[in-house]
Amino acid sequence: MIRAVIFDVGECLVDETTEYSSWADWLGVPRHTFHAMFGAVIAQGRDYRDVFQEFRPGFDLYEEREKRAGVGKAETFGEADLYPDVRDALAALRADGLWLGIAGNQTVRAGKILRELFSSAVDLIGTSDDWGASKPDPGFFDQVAEVVPAARGEMLYVGDRIDNDIRPAAAAGMQTALVHRGPWATIQWNTEEAQKLPTFRVDSLTELAPRIRQFNGREH
Ligand SMILES: [Mg+2]
Numbered sequence: 001m002i003r004a005v006i007f008d009v010g011e012c013l014v015d016e017t018t019e020y021s022s023w024a025d026w027l028g029v030p031r032h033t034f035h036a037m038f039g040a041v042i043a044q045g046r047d048y049r050d051v052f053q054e055f056r057p058g059f060d061l062y063e064e065r066e067k068r069a070g071v072g073k074a075e076t077f078g079e080a081d082l083y084p085d086v087r088d089a090l091a092a093l094r095a096d097g098l099w100l101g102i103a104g105n106q107t108v109r110a111g112k113i114l115r116e117l118f119s120s121a122v123d124l125i126g127t128s129d130d131w132g133a134s135k136p137d138p139g140f141f142d143q144v145a146e147v148v149p150a151a152r153g154e155m156l157y158v159g160d161r162i163d164n165d166i167r168p169a170a171a172a173g174m175q176t177a178l179v180h181r182g183p184w185a186t187i188q189w190n191t192e193e194a195q196k197l198p199t200f201r202v203d204s205l206t207e208l209a210p211r212i213r214q215f216n217g218r219e220h
Pocket residue numbers: 008009010011012159160161
């Protein structure tokens with residue numbers, strides 16, 4: 001029985017096109033080139049942050065974030081950057097009586113934006129910076145398990161990455177949903193692990209409410 005649904009942020013709720021385009025601009029690299037290299041780094045199984053090193057060796061992401069903020073170009077996102085199915089999906093899940101959370105690898109600054117956007121739509125918002133543990137570390141999912149009022153097997157973690165979301169959430173004993181969008185899911189979708197490991201594979205978040213209803217119905 002699934003009683004709680006917890007969402008990843010980047011490329012699950014938020015389309016990061018604006019964000020990474022702004023990083024390309026900041027580096028002075030054509031956007032098309034930056035996005036292509038981003039995909040190449042993912043396909044090579046490397047940490048996506050290596051993309052910055054490819055263009056500027058020694059790049060320090062934390063330092064550059066501060067520099068951007070200092071000149072009024074801080075990383076940001078808003079309602080216009082949400083995938084168009086997000087609001088409808090959250091409303092449908094909530095109408096079905098499910099407990100909802102958002103938990104991702106996010107900065108304190110992003111956590112503040114998430115609270116402005118989603119405080120009235122979900123029950124809890126937690127970030128890696130709040131918790132001092134980030135995905136894919138088991139400690140992150142232990143934090144999720146601790147704050148969500150359900151058993152681990154009753155939680156559905158929804159994300160776009162096999163490596164950071166689905167694999168560690170499944171290892172933590174949670175149900176999982178892989179959403180088919182963004183660079184990671186697009187690149188990883190046809191791998192054997194992506195085909196077999198998730199409880200659900202969905203093209204849109206609006207598929208979740210009916211899939212959960214069906215899943216819960218089957219258990220009776
Ligand atoms: Mg993500």
